[in-house]
Amino acid sequence: xxxxxxxxxxxxxxxxxxxxxxxxxxxxxxxxxxxxxxxxxxxxxxxxxxxxxxxxxxxxxxxxxxxxxxxxxxxxxxxxxxxxxxxxxxxxxxxxxxxxxxxxxxxxxxxxxxxxxxxxxxxxxxxxxxxxxxxxxxxxxxxxxxxxxxxxxxxxxxxxxxxxxxxxxxxxxxxxxxxxxxxxxxxxxxxxxxx
Numbered sequence: 714x715x716x717x718x719x720x721x722x723x724x725x726x727x728x729x730x731x732x733x734x735x736x737x738x739x740x741x742x743x744x745x746x747x748x749x750x751x752x753x754x755x756x757x758x759x760x761x762x763x764x765x766x767x768x769x770x771x772x773x774x775x776x777x778x779x780x781x782x783x784x785x786x787x788x789x790x791x792x793x794x795x796x797x798x799x800x801x802x803x804x805x806x807x808x809x810x811x812x813x814x815x816x817x818x819x820x821x822x823x824x825x826x827x828x829x830x831x832x833x834x835x836x837x838x839x840x841x842x843x844x845x846x847x848x849x850x851x852x853x854x855x856x857x858x859x860x861x862x863x864x865x866x867x868x869x870x871x872x873x874x875x876x877x878x879x880x881x882x883x884x885x886x887x888x889x890x891x892x893x894x895x896x897x898x899x900x901x902x903x904x905x906x907x908x
Contacts, residue, residue, distance in 0.1 A: 716755055724755065728829045732869045736876040742829060744822050752828035759796055759832055762839035767792045768846035769855070773906050778846060791903040800831035802895035803870075803888065823877035830873045834866040859906075867893065 723741055730738035743751060768778045770792055776785055783789055804824050807814055814820050841858035844850050850858060867889055874888035900906075 716751060720751065721755065721758070724752075724829045725833065728826070728833045728869070728873075731826060731830060731872045731876055732833070732865070734872045734875070736872075736880075739822060739826060739876045742822070742825050744825055749821055749825055752825040755832060756797065756800060756828060759800070759835040762832075762835040763792055763796050765839045765843035765846050766796065769842035770905055772846055773852070791905060795899050795903045795905055796835060798899045799834070799896055800828060802899060803827065803892045806891055806895060807888070819878055823874065826873045826877055827870075830869050834869060837862050837866055837869075863896075 720743060724743070727738040727741035730741070742748065764782065767782055767789060770788055771778055771782065771785065774785070774788060776788075804827060807820075838859070841850075841855055841862050844858060845852070845855035870892045871885050871889040875885035878884040878888075
């Protein structure tokens with residue numbers, strides 16, 4: 714199983730369209746069984762967005778970014794784990810709350826869209842981290858910028874849930890709230906600033 718460039722392009726474009734509440738973008742994702750597993754493989758595309766987040770967390774921890782970014786293995790592990798959990802926590806939480814949901818075909822589409830949207834979300838959250846790590850903002854402004862970009866990510870998550878489960882189900886709001894709770898828990902668990 715591999716990721717083809719056209720699959721990545723089509724899936725990321727569909728995720729971007731979902732941000733704009735275009736539910737018709739959902740079928741542009743590969744909603745097959747292979748597409749399900751490829752959506753997990755695609756999470757490797759979040760690695761570039763982890764670098765500015767790591768640099769921002771290093772700055773907040775008082776570490777220099779001039780040498781190696783990877784000389785604090787504990788911080789590196791915390792950032793990588795937190796980034797992955799930010800994507801994986803909500804689907805796991807939903808299965809924990811409603812185990813029968815995993816058999817619902819709409820849930821499979823939700824997982825696929827959620828994973829691809831996770832890549833877009835990670836890229837969006839890397840923007841304020843990059844600005845802060847470069848020294849172009851102070852911690853107060855970085856917090857405001859992070860909250861602004863987190864609002865965009867929350868909208869994307871809401872739109873993914875709404876497209877996958879349908880507007881009439883009312884699940885989108887619950888999923889968005891669950892994602893806020895999960896993100897806050899992950900950030901607090903790993904002691905990160907939340908970029």
